[in-house]
Amino acid sequence: MEETTLSISASPHVRDRKTTSSLMLDVIIALLPASVFGVYNFGTKAFVLILTCIASCIFFEWGVEMLLHRNSTVKDFSAVVTGLLLALNLSPEVPVWMAILGSAFAIIIVKQLFGGLGQNFMNPALGARCFLLISFAGKMTTFTYDGVTTATPLAILKSGGTVDVLDMFIGRIAGTIGETSAICLLIGGLYLIIRKVISPIIPLVYIGTFSVFIFLYSLASGMGFEPLYLAAHLCGGGLMLGAFFMATDYVTSPITKKGKVVFGIILGLLTFLFRIYGGSAEGVSYAIIISNLLVPLIERFTQPKSFGKGAELQKEEGGSAADSKKMDKKSIVIATVAILVITLVAGGVLAYVQQITKKPIEQAEQQAKEDAYREVFTDADAFRTVDGFDSETASAWLSDKGYKADIDEAVTACDKDGNALGYVFVITSHEAYGGDLQLALGVAEDGTTNGISFLSLSETAGLGMQADTDEFKSQFSGKNVAQFKYTKSGVASDEEIDALSGATITTNAVTNAVNAGLSYADYLKGGAN
Template identity: 60%
Template sequence: MSDLMKVSSNPHIRSKVTTSNIMLAVVIALLPAAGFGIFNFGLDALILIVITVATCVLTEYLYEKAMHKKITIGDFSCVVTGLLLALNLPSTAPWWIGVVGGIFAILVVKMLFGGLGQNFMNPALGARCFLLISYTSIMCNFDCDAYTGPTPLASLKAGESVNILDMVVGRTAGVIGETSMIAIVIGACFLILLGVIDLKIPGTYIITFVIFIVLFGGHGLDPAFVSAHLAGGGLMLGAFFMATDYVTSPVTKKGRYLYGVILGILTGIFRIFGPSAEGVSYAIILGNLLVPLIEKITMPKAFGKGGERA
C-alpha cells in the first residue's frame, strides 16, 4: 500500500504565480508612463492619479464590506484599474472626474458583475468611455500650462504636419499616460520579460492596424504617416496594457490572433473614417464584447468529439 500514488483533488499542477503578483507587475510596468505623465503635466496629473486610484480602492473595499464579501483589495486589481483610468484622463480634468470614473469602473463594470474575473469589459476603459460620453468637453480638453491646441492625432487628421520625435518622446498634448511611446514600451518590455503578457494580441493588433491605415489612410506606405499613428494617441497603451487583460481577452491561441485583428481593424475604422482622431478605447470595448463569440468559434474540439489527433 505504501507504493501507491497519492490521489488528490484537482488542479494537480499548481503555479506560484498569483493574481496579486501579476497585478503588482502591471502596476510597476505602468510607473514609467505615470512618472513621465507627472513630469510632463505637473502636479495636476499627480493629484488626479492619486485620487483616481484611491477612489477605486475605497469603492471596492466599501462594496465588499457592505455586501459581507471577502476583502480583495490586496490583489492590486483595483489599483491597476485606477492607475489605467487615471492614465487615460487629461491632466486638466477636475478631481471629481477621477472619483466618478473610479466609482463607475469598480462598482458598475466590475463588482456588480461578480468582481475580478467576471467583468465583461475592461473596467478602466468602460469608465473612460462613460466619461467621454457624459463629459465630452472635459475629457477632450487637453489645453494646459505646457501645451495648447489640438493633439497630434487631431492635427494629423486635419491634414497638418506633426513632430514625430516629440510624439515618441512624449512632448505633446494628450491624456496623462499615452503621450510617451518610449515610457509605454519600457513597461511593456518589462511585462513581456516576466511572461505576464506575450505578443500575440498586441503584435497582431499593431500589425493589422498598420496594414489598415496603409490601405485606407490615403497616404499609402508613408513612413511618417504610419509612425505618427503608432506614436500618437492610446494605441501602444491600449495594445500592451488593456487589450491583454486576462479577464476580457480570449484564452485560445487562435482567438488571441483573431482578437488582435479585430482590434486593429476597428481602431483603423474609428481613426480614419470616424469623426474622432482616436478610437482605441471604443475598439477594445467592442472587442471585449465579442470575446465570447471569438472563443466559441476558436475553441479546439476535444479528441473523440470531432477534434484532430495531436
C-alpha cells in the same frame, strides 16, 4: 493502512508560482515609466489624479465587497491597477470629482456588479473612460501642454496639419496622462513580455493589422506610402497603452492562440475605422471594449475540440453527440429571448424618460436660441417670427447656389421700440470637421453683419473650438460686405477673416455658413443673389 488526504479542485490544473497579486505588481511596475513621465509632463495635477483614481478604486472595491459580504480582493492590487490605468487614460484637465465618478463606475458597475475579479465583461478602466467621454466630452477632450490649451497630435493630423513624430515618440505632446510617451509604454510592454505576464500575440497582431490598414489607406487616398504618417498613428492616440496594457487583460481577452490572433485583427480594424472615418481621432478605447464583448463568440469558434467532445451531454442510456447540437439550439433560443426582453424593457424605460424630459429639453433649447438672438442683437427688445418663411424652400435655394448649409425653422425679426433692426437666421453647416455646426447670424436692415452666435459646435478642443471665442466671432461683426473669405496671411480688407490656426475646415464651414445667410438675406430683399 495510512489514510491520505487528497485536495480536489476544478480544472484547469496549472503549476505556477505566480499569483494574482504578483501579476498585478508586475503591471504596476510596467506602468511606472509612463506614470512618472506623465507627472513630469503635466505636473502636480496629473499626480493628484493618479492618487485620486487609485484611492477611489480601492475604497469602492472594499466598500462593495463589504456590503455584499464577499471576500476582500483589495490586497491583490487589481483595484490599484484599475485606478492607475483609468488615471493614465484621463486628460490632466479633468476635475477630481470626475475621476472619483469614473472610479466608481469602473469598480461598482463594470467589475463588482458582474461578480468581481474575473467576471467583468469589459476592461473596467476603459469602460469608465468611455462612460466619462460620453457624459463629459468637453472636459475629457480638453488638453493643455506647457500652459496652452491645444489639440492632440492625431487631432491636428486628422484636420490636415503636421506633427512632430519625434516629440510623439518621446512624449512632448498634449494628451492623456499616460498615452503621450510611446517609448515609456514600449519599455513597460517589453517588461511584461519578458516577465511572461502577457503574450506578445495580441499586441503584435493588433499593431500589425492597424499598420496594414493605415498603409492601404495611404495608398488608396493618393498620399502614397508616408512612413511618418504611419509612425504618427502608431505613437499617438493611446495605441501603445491600449495594445500592451488593456487589450491583454486576462479576463476580457481570448485564451486560445487562434482567438488572440482573431482578437488582434478585430482590434486593428476597428481602431482604423474609428480613427479615419469616425468623429474622434483616437478610437482605441471603443475598439477594445467592443472587442471585449466579442470574446465569448471568438472563443466559441476558436476553442480546440477535445477528444470525445459531446459525450458529456449524452444520456445515461442511449443518446449521441447530436444532443450537443440540440443543447446549442436551445441555448441560442434562450439567449435570443433574454436579449429581446432586455431590449424591450430598456426601450420602454428610455421612452418613459424621454417623455418626461421632452418638454424641459424643448424649453431649454428655446431659451438657448433666444439667448443667441440677444447676443447678435444686443439692443433689441422684441423678437417676432417672420410670416410666410419656409425652411425647406430656403434650404433648396441655398443648395442651388452651391452652399452646403440649411436655414432652419423660421426667420426672426428683431425690433426696438417698434422699429425694425434686422433679422436673425439660424443656419446649419454640413462642412464642419466634428459634425454639423449651427449658428445664429444677425443681419441689420442695411445688410451689415451684426454678429454670430453658436448654438451647436463640436469641433476639436484647442483648434476648431476656438471658433467660439470673441476674438474669432468679432471678425464678422459690424461689416457690410456681400461675402466673406478667409486668409492665412493676414487680414487686408473687411471681406477677409483671419483663419483659425490648424482648423481650416472649421474656418471654412463658419465662413460659408455666414455667406449663406448673407446671400439669403439679400435674396429676401430682392437683391441680385
